[in-house]
């Protein structure tokens with residue numbers, strides 16, 4: 185988009201030479217002019233705001249050689265996505281009025297304060313108009329807002345109309361007045377496409393038809409543009425605009441949609457033009473589809489368009505879905521459906537309510553907590569991590585589920601996790617070490633748990649041998665890798681049920697990292713997990729029906745630390761109670777038992793049998809999907825501040841080299857034949873040859889094929 189070249193502007197003004205700018209334009213019929221042009225004022229697309237640099241886009245994360253693949257859909261050129269109706273409508277040559285105040289002050293401008301508009305223009309109520317054989321198949325715009333007061337004038341300086349009855353005539357008809365000439369529907373002709381595009385390089389247009397429809401259209405003339413001009417897809421354009429709005433204009437609602445903003449423009453236009461706000465029948469009142477949450481009350485984006493409705497800032501649309509969840513997306517989707525079809529469809533309250541059981545709530549009903557749960561598209565961690573973790577949805581309009589992002593485990597209530605320096609004995613730390621423990625010729629005490637050898641190499645990766653051992657323990661469900669409790673803590677909370685036999689716990693290898701009582705540097709090679717996430721990750725919506733997932737935006741080597749599985753630390757009983765109270769009904773996350781030490785202690789107290797629950801509080805690991813057996817991540821317990829193993833950190837490392845944009849997965853250890861336990865009720869879509877959720881017959885076939 186670029187500013188209009190001067191010669192063109194002059195040519196458009198040619199017909200006005202010799203006129204004073206204050207001469208009031210008249211409305212006449214003209215069979216040769218492209219559209220009915222009544223009022224003009226343009227949005228300056230070349231304003232500094234409009235050309236603000238994109239500070240960030242998910243694709244900026246990519247290494248240069250991988251930027252291309254991210255765009256999954258919407259690759260058709262814009263022109264091919266514009267249906268005949270769109271083209272015809274864009275031909276209606278209508279422009280957005282920017283500031284009502286300014287307009288009123290400017291000479292030669294026809295858009296007046298509301299009452300006057302009503303008395304002059306034909307933008308009143310949508311009403312039934314008889315269709316005759318000669319009428320076009322589509323609705324004919326009867327009013328156009330034109331970029332400047334010069335408008336589309338004939339040589340006498342009159343504003344001209346082609347398709348419809350002049351606005352003043354329609355109003356006269358509406359009012360039952362016989363003063364003006366009768367509107368002649370027979371003279372209406374279809375809008376011819378493209379003529380406007382040739383005349384103006386870039387402009388925002390609003391067209392309104394006698395049927396009460398309003399359409400916003402953006403014209404951008406490539407011929408007059410730069411030589412490097414190329415046509416972006418509509419999806420590309422919307423995504424880029426949305427990112428710009430979210431970032432540059434500080435609109436923090438991830439549901440913000442440019443399509444909806446355009447729809448807002450239409451709705452507000454119609455409102456202003458027809459005084460709909462005063463309509464008495466609420467069920468027929470057109471509902472304003474607004475950007476779901478206008479937190480800043482007055483966004484700069486809105487400023488730029490200055491839609492100017494008083495109540496705009498006070499109302500947001502929130503959908504109440506049938507399952508009782510609050511979801512503003514339904515509404516946006518409904519609007520987007522229309523927009524996707526190239527229509528600016530008016531959603532009436534009754535229609536919307538039927539479809540989604542929507543209610544409109546006031547913005548001030550959102551609690552600070554709810555606002556906090558909205559996800560920043562550029563960083564779902566909200567600054568909690570060392571790196572930004574963007575999220576993207578290339579499949580639908582859904583945004584990630586609400587949860588509190590935490591980067592470190594937090595105790596819910598009863599979990600017995602005592603972090604005390606006095607509990608860390610000589611054998612659990614290395615106070616005399618200095619700098620990097622890995623570079624010392626003698627392994628320190630912190631390497632004891634890993635066979636006098638650190639688990640990490642100098643590149644910060646898990647050493648091959650240690651990693652392979654961890655993988656084989658986790659993937660081989662043989663008896664020798666399992667231990668069984670006499671009195672399994674996992675079974676104890678089910679007090680009313682028949683206690684089941686311990687299902688076994690994996691005998692895991694541990695990593696012991698240096699910590700506060702150690703003398704080494706924070707950058708010591710034996711401190712990897714505690715330094716947090718360092719690779720480029722992205723939360724994305726999976727196309728296979730697994731919901732959200734996590735992927736890497738860079739190629740990762742084998743043994744690389746990805747993230748810790750972070751959540752609330754609950755006792756087993758607390759989790760069980762949470763589960764039976766139904767608090768997990770809508771949550772997809774699973775409890776992760778910290779059970780690696782259970783079998784070694786006979787009288788493990790209840791408050792020491794812990795699990796992690798990331799449903800309500802968690803980090804990015806809560807998006808990692810399950811893959812049976814051959815997942816590219818593995819979880820390894822990491823001990824830091826508490827030497828007794830009943831509480832530990834669970835860190836995820838790559839089991840192999842992982843390509844950029846590959847989804848990251850780990851094996852939850854789900855037993856798909858066990859239907860009794862929380863969080864196991866999904867139909868696995870992992871796609872692995874070793875999937876445990878496929879029917880036994882096909883599983884054995886695929887396993888034997890694999891061998």
Ligand SMILES: C[S@@+](CC[C@H](N)C(=O)[O-])C[C@H]1O[C@@H](n2cnc3c(N)ncnc32)[C@H](O)[C@@H]1O
Nearest residue numbers: 730731732772773806807809810866868869870
């Ligand atoms: C820890 S969450 C992972 C993130 C989740 N996909 C989301 O959208 O929030 C686990 C849930 O993801 C879904 N899921 C994970 N792995 C899956 C798989 N292999 N096939 C189908 N659904 C899966 C299931 O609904 C499961 O309950």
